[in-house]
Amino acid sequence: KPPILVPELAARLGLKPFNVMADLIKLGVFPAPNQPLEPEIAAKVCEIHGFSFEREKRDKDKGFHKVEEVIKEPEAPAEEPEELLKTRPPIITIMGHVDHGKTSLLDYLRKTRITAGEAGGITQHIGAYQVKHQDQLLTFLDTPGHAIFSDMRARGADITDIVVIVVAANDGIMPQTKEAIQHAKKANKTIIVAINKIDLSSANVERVKTQLAENGLQTTDYGGDTEFAEVSALTGKGMDDLLDLMILQAEVLELKANPKATARASVIEARVVPGRGTTATVIVESGTLKVGTPFICGPYAGKIRSMINDRGETIKTAPPGSPVEVIGFEELPHVGDHLTEMKNEREAKSLASERQEEQRLKRLRPQHRNRMEDLYSMV
Numbered sequence: 001k002p003p004i005l006v007p008e009l010a011a012r013l014g015l016k017p018f019n020v021m022a023d024l025i026k027l028g029v030f031p032a033p034n035q036p037l038e039p040e041i042a043a044k045v046c047e048i049h050g051f052s053f054e055r056e057k058r059d060k061d062k063g064f065h066k067v068e069e070v071i072k073e074p075e076a077p078a079e080e081p082e083e084l085l086k087t088r089p090p091i092i093t094i095m096g097h098v099d100h101g102k103t104s105l106l107d108y109l110r111k112t113r114i115t116a117g118e119a120g121g122i123t124q125h126i127g128a129y130q131v132k133h134q135d136q137l138l139t140f141l142d143t144p145g146h147a148i149f150s151d152m153r154a155r156g157a158d159i160t161d162i163v164v165i166v167v168a169a170n171d172g173i174m175p176q177t178k179e180a181i182q183h184a185k186k187a188n189k190t191i192i193v194a195i196n197k198i199d200l201s202s203a204n205v206e207r208v209k210t211q212l213a214e215n216g217l218q219t220t221d222y223g224g225d226t227e228f229a230e231v232s233a234l235t236g237k238g239m240d241d242l243l244d245l246m247i248l249q250a251e252v253l254e255l256k257a258n259p260k261a262t263a264r265a266s267v268i269e270a271r272v273v274p275g276r277g278t279t280a281t282v283i284v285e286s287g288t289l290k291v292g293t294p295f296i297c298g299p300y301a302g303k304i305r306s307m308i309n310d311r312g313e314t315i316k317t318a319p320p321g322s323p324v325e326v327i328g329f330e331e332l333p334h335v336g337d338h339l340t341e342m343k344n345e346r347e348a349k350s351l352a353s354e355r356q357e358e359q360r361l362k363r364l365r366p367q368h369r370n371r372m373e374d375l376y377s378m379v
């Protein structure tokens, strides 16, 4: 049988020889250049990278081991076949300055009272909810208006189709309104403005429109292309107009997804809930999440143990566009991580350990460089 050499093994695994050397060192093996590897050692290296090691039956070509499988995260196809695509709910993110009525607006639409339960009436996290209006499902993300939650708004703008900017008509445009406009524009999102609190005697809708124009959002009644609605989350005035606008804009965007595709979701929040363990709220982007599905999320494997919808009900499946709390993470995922369905748990775990290894090496590298720099500075 031909010898197993580092450069050839590396090439078979799609790696550079130094990657394989790093693995060998971790395994406590320090081969001299051109020293053949023991098959068991080669097998271990293959395993680290999700390959299985197998010597070829015949020594034809230069080959010495056969690649049986490569484990990769299933990639989203560039384009799904038209006939498999189904209309999905729009993902609408509510943004705006603190206390301008974002949560109240959602409460009105959902006929709930989340605002009442919030500490100090301030939203601290991204809440995800679904509303049905004239048989149309709309998915909403509520964001906090407080200045310190800027990165949350940036993230919110990212996974969104439509941004609703809430401006209280008595206050007008404030710092976090401006910031929300910038996030939405930067992310190239469709923007709808909800001019809220029009029930107040101190409301000044015209002033808000002037300020909007100054910030690059000229409303349609002033010859611009920014759709807007004048509303009161308290009395419900204008709320139907706002809903109509959102549905219209969603139709214009022709939002579609394949519910039969490999399931893929985006993490918008993750936390440890006493009694439930690690959970994350995700928005399904394509495919359908099902209880029992093995997945990879960032560098961690997992398996969907259970799912809870925005009304606190346990559900078995979650179609595209739906927000859902997933239980079954090995470790706390990061916001923005993608949860992707894997064929089986073994592949999910194998890919996870490969990613953790990559992360570990990445963490080691800068230290190493520092040490080299130290060396140079000494000479």
Ligand code: GTP
Pocket: 096, 097, 098, 099, 100, 101, 102, 103, 104, 105, 115, 121, 122, 123, 124, 143, 144, 145, 146, 196, 197, 198, 199, 200, 231, 232, 233, 234, 235
């Ligand atoms: P953060 O989450 O802290 O950024 O605030 P928010 O934008 O979610 O505001 P929230 O919905 O908590 O409302 C703030 C206050 O404004 C509450 O006391 C609401 O009752 C009040 N409010 C909201 N909408 C209206 C409205 O249309 N009219 C009047 N009069 N008050 C409103």
Ligand code: MG
Pocket: 102, 103, 104, 121, 122, 123, 142, 143, 144, 145
């Ligand atoms: Mg709020």
